[in-house]
Amino acid sequence: MYSIVDIETTGHSSxxxxxxxxxxxxxxxxxxxxTLVNPECSIPPFITNLTGIxxxxxSxxxxxxxxxxxxxxxxKDTIFIAHNVNFDYNIIQKEFKDLGSDFKRKKLCTVRLSRxxxxxxxxxxLGALCASQNIEIKDRHRAKGDAEATTILFEQLLQLDTDNVVINSFLNPRSRQATLPPxxxxxxxxxxxxxxGVYYFKNEKGEVIYVGKANNIKQxxxxxxxxxxKKEQTMCLETSNVTFEETGSELVALLKESSEIKHRYPKYNRAQRRTxxxxxxxxxxxxxxxxxxAFxxxxxxxxxxxxxYNATDSRLFLEKLCEEFELCPKYCHLQTNVTTCFHYQIKKCNGICKNEEAVDVYNLRVQNAIKSVQFQTNNFVIKETGRTAKENAYVxxxxxxxQGFGFVNSKQTLSSAHDYLNIIELKKDNNDIKRILNSYLKNQTKNIEPLADYVPELNSFDLCAIKQK
Known part of the structure; x- marks a missing residue:
């Protein structure tokens, strides 16, 4: 027995x-x-325009x-069926959960079955499928009209599925079919x-909607x-393709992910997409x-x-630096128009603002704070595993x-900055990249090779010229 379900919702609040x-x-x-259902909240105008509700x-x-x-x-005792089943099923399941009850049914998706x-x-x-199968939808975007059309569609799918081979494979809890986006x-x-490597979630138009990195892409x-x-469920419902690029190491994957997010600006990447x-x-x-x-x-x-990216980010960062190195908020411009900082009163400042700490002692902590966010050497290369056993990656x-990263045959000898510039793909530096590299450098030392040759200040034009030589 099958229960074929369709719901209409308020949209974002679901x-x-x-x-x-x-x-x-x-x-x-x-x-x-x-039945209509009182959602106990207002229905947005665009939803009313779509459904007529x-x-x-x-009320x-x-x-x-x-x-x-x-x-x-x-x-009860039925198989729950819907078009994009996870959407309807998860919303109904959440409604029951909010009431302190469980709702569990076996489920089938008519999108996946149709594919x-x-x-x-x-x-x-649903509209395109019904048109291709000559199924009339009597009241589109209303629950009864869509559920009735889905029922007719499912009946046709049953007839196409000889001996229920496909349906039974989808119902198998060990089958990946049941969990994949429709x-x-x-x-x-x-x-x-x-x-x-790095992977890309794409919608039906081929647009990249999410970029991620992984040590194991498939997993x-x-x-x-x-x-x-909710964010993941919404994203997965839109996903119709996943592509990927291997990077050989997690570090290169992190750097490429950050670069791709800022280049492509995917709708579901919020953390790093500011440019x-x-x-x-x-x-x-x-x-x-x-x-x-100061900032x-x-x-x-x-x-x-x-x-x-903004004053709030910089202030939050400076507050953490101030706390970690026991700096004075007055001299970090976090507390203004004060003679003595508030941290001195709670014994988190050693008294530089009260002339109770030697200037050179305080300055040493400031210098250590600055060093903690800077690279220990200005010119260096990081050697990482490549995409194959015969390849190395360099940052x-x-x-x-x-400057960027690149891949080269492991037998090739590189020694100078010019050698490395010739094999890397130039990338933009930014605070997210510095955070990734600083985190890596705190835990790694053996893969870092300082460059002995002095490299003058180079702009992007100079770097391109060097690569062309």
Whole structure:
């Protein structure tokens, strides 16, 4: 017995506004339940435009807790079916969870079944599928109309699936088919690399919607499909393809991921997709010889220690630095218009602001704080494993600025900065890259090779000229 379900929701808040359930025995509909649902919140105008369901229509409708028993009983001992099943199933399951109850059913997705049994279509949306199979949708984007059309579609799929071979394989709990996003063919996942690299989630238009890195690409990609967070579920519902590039090592994967996010600006990468840094951290010495740390607009600073996307980021970073090295908030410009900093009162400042600490002792801690966020040497290369056994990867830093990474045959000898510049792919330096490299350098020493030759200050034009020689 199958329960074929469709729901309409409020959109972002994912509260149910309408539900329709058709109980199908494989040949005919034996029961049906349809009702509007009061979501206990406003319905956004764009949802009303799509479904036609208004706040007035649901104001006197039952709330979900009032229909929960009916939904639970009518779907009991059935296989839960929907178009993009994880969407409907997860929302209903959450409604039950909010009531302190469990809702567990075996489930099937008509999108995935259609991809298997009706291959080669450009789109597997309900509208496109029904049009290709001559199924009329009497009331599109309303729960009953869509559920009825899905029932007819499922009946046709049953007829195409001789001896239920495909359906039984999808119902097998050990089968990956049951957990894959509805638009993503299984063969794409099967062909993913199990090596370190960067992977790209793409939608039906071929647009990159997410970039990630992994030590094991296939394993990491699959883990997204088991994640129950709303962001992950929404992203997976949009995913129709996954591509990848091997990098040989986790470090190169991290660097490439950061670069790709800033280049492609994927909608589901929020942490690193900012591109324009505008605030810089700098130091200066006052008349008393005390070294200050402060931040200002980047264009007003000649040689910033670090750069940030906004004043909030820079302030938070400076606060952590101040705490870690027991610096004075007054001389870090975190507390202004004060004679003695508040940290002195709670014994977190050693008293430089009270003339109770020697200037040279305090300055030494400031210098150590600055060193902690800078590379120990200005010119060095990091040697990492390549994409194959016969290849090495190199990450290049010149004058304290990240230049990029590249791959070269392990038999090739490289010694000078010019040698490395000829084999790397030039990349932009930024604060996220510095964070990645500093984290790596704190835990690694053996793979780092200082470059003995002095490299003058180089701009992007000079670097391109060197590569062309």
């Amino acid at each position: 509260k149910i506004t309408e539900i329709s359930i058709f109980i199908f025995d494989g040949k005919k509909v034996v029961n049906e339940y349809t 208004t706040d007035a229509m649901v 006197n409708a039952p709330k979900f807790f009032e229909i929960a028993k009916r939904v639970f009983e009518i779907t 298997k049994l009706i291959p080669g279509l450009k789109s597997y949306s 638009l993503l063919p299984k063969k794409i996942v099967d062909n993913l690399s199990e090596k370190p 990491r990609v699959i883990s997204h499909f088991y994640d129950k967070s 324009q840094e505008s605030v810089g951290l700098f130091s200066y010495e006052d008349r008393d010889g005390i070294i200050h740390l 200002n607009r980047l264009k007003l600073i000649a040689n910033p220690i670090m750069s940030f 290049l830093v010149l004058n304290g600025i990240y």
